[in-house]
Amino acid sequence: MPLSIASSTLIGIRGAPVEVEVDVATGIPAVRIVGLPDAAVGEARERIRSAIRSSGFTWPARRITVNLAPADLRKSGGSFDLAIALGILAASGQLQLASRQIAALGELALDGRVRDVPGALPLALPLVAHYERTLLLPVETAAQLGAHAGVSAHGVATLREAVNLLQGAAPVVHRVPASSVDVDLHSQEDRVLVPDLSSIRGQPMATRALLISAIGRLPLLLEGPPGVGKSMLAHALHGILPDLTSAEATEVGAIASAAGRPSPVPRPPLRTPHHDLTVAGLIGGGPRMTPGELTWAHRGLLILDEIGEFRRDTLEALREPLERQVVRLSRAGRSEQFPAAALLVATGNPCGCGELDSLDGSCLCTPRARRHGSLSLSAPIRDRFALRIRLGRPVAPISTMPTGGLTTAAARELVATARAALPAEGEASKRVDPMLLRAYARGHTDRISGRGWEHLTTIACVAGLLGGRESFGESELAEALHFLGVR
Template sequence: MTVSIATSSLIGIRGVPVEVEVDVTTGIPAVRIVGLPDAAVGEARERIRSAIRSSGFTWPARRITVNLAPADLRKSGGSFDLAIALGILAASGQMRIVAGPIAAIGELSLDGRVRDVPGSLPLALPLLDRDAGTVLLPRSAHQHALTHNAARRVSTLSEAVSIVEGRAVADTATSDLGRGRGDHARVNGAAVAVDLTEIRGQPTAVRALLIAATGRLPLLLEGPPGVGKSMLAQALHGALPDLDGAERDEVAAIASAGGFDGADPSRPPLRTPHHDLTVAGLIGGGPRLTPGELTWAHRGLLILDEIGEYRRDTLEALREPLERGVVDLVRAGRSVRLPGAALVVATGNPCGCGELEH
């Protein structure tokens, strides 16, 4: 018997629908997962086997084939665990799908608990938008995804089975999009108490900050050490307006993909990377085409402190993204477009020693 459960895979910051097809037949007991899985997906068989047994079900001593379609899309992470486990239980006759079409996202622990996964919001959005039926999500998933009518939050595999069989209805979350809202900005997750109104002196620099915030213009603050360049750059974040509805949803999805769910959803993001940043760390790249700091700061502020210490090739990589507001990463057979409309502010000394003309 073949069973199909919908789920999704995270590509960059975007969730792509994936169909989990499970076939349980007679033969030598074995589990085979196909469809370009990475090591984390391949190891799911051990987590799922233990979770099924810990939840009071029987692991079928038959040949199990799991296909992750489309086959040409690389799959990574543990977000497929719950869908695969439900597919195995349904294909082996231990569970009946009564609640209609089912989609599931979540990683399973060995005792059957459902863990949240990075990017739960962008993973859930394509399933919720295409009306994939009941979408099962971890209880600790992003609040914005849980507020949808089709979303159901689950804590364990047993609870998920009860919902699929129509024996229980999981509670839905109430909107809590203002959670974590504070008075100060957050730099890479750390609170920063800098406000433009608290700055005394430097009227020319403050005016330049306001102009940059109004027109979203890149800005370079240059001067000797100790004049407050870094403080001024961080204070600019407080002058930026709150995000509107569409921008808030976009930034929330990006933050969820990066694991920054604790940030204030109403405020623009603020990123201050160290000067040893690589090209891939700034604009994105790597084997999985991972987003960089420019994408994490989308619709917000990216501060390049001590810009003279950055590598030249890293700074040169900003030319096109700053002009177009997007980053196009292309590799052999793969390409991804990432948002990069961040306001970039750099600070630096006039020379290497910082004491030019002083």
């Protein structure tokens, strides 16, 4: 009689439930795996045969059929190994199951060890919904699932241990190093690249723009000549972002696991792609519809350093994702949606040499070279940056300037507090005198877009919160106009 064990397969960054059905019947000894398996799934028969024998069981010399349902969903990876092996042992009478409500996930080594698989966390999440099932996972995945979702699952290290557990043996307690569960993916990178906010000198307005960007989750564009600290400021922004909440950590952890990387807990992810990035590399796509950098930076920070060097079609692909905070991709017979709620910060020189704003006229760029600067951004892309800051070279040596008074730790607490007091999206305009707002509208209608007015009121509202006021007035609106790049 065929036997069924639940498992899952990875589609993009989400797990899709799969039923592993196993039938052991009389006939010429053979193993047949059906249900659109890829090469890795097809090769599972060799891994499973060796793992069953190494664990002290007998490989049945009969005809074995494995069906991965639904049949029209392509299956990939080695995550089905454990479920198939348990199904073969149960169907051949070597494993007596007290309950048929079983879910299993994991790749088998030739000696019977259960290995972790890329994307194990999002693979396990759909199985969690079946609370009546006995859920068997690799030890590391079970520990991560408990840390992120607060769900109890049985971590098994070997096939023999999984069989003993299903036959009523007490679960084995495994000691998992804390570093393998709560790993800050970017901790080493942050120590190298992210400066303390108090160490930034000579750019007080840019420092304030970082706070406003972090509080309002507003895209930030930093422009200026080389050496004024654009990249330093961009990386400092990551340091002042608050830690992820429990729900955000679970979401980000699943995305990181889908990429086969440790989960960045509890800090937001940080992505700094090179300027040769393609459209698929930024928003996702490709033959397997994999996510792009915008999704890997979900709930965190995406830095596009030297944005003028990026391909134009790559940057134009940001239009819809920055508005909707999701990426929707459609291909023949398939569509996917990836989360993309990342804070975008871009830096760039105004032209190829960076000296376009120099007072001594030292810029010698040709018109073609000036198309490689940040000023060459299209109007729709530039309009999506709520904060557009033009930086200049300081008038005195940096070493003689005082350091900033706000540390990264203090700024992070300030951002978290201000975010809690920030009004809902679209409600910021209610915190200002309507007559004052109409007066500003009459004077700047031709220079501010509809999207820009939403940015303007949000920036002014955040500026008011930083000043200790729940409402904002003319001074905050004037500051918002400056940050919006309206002169």
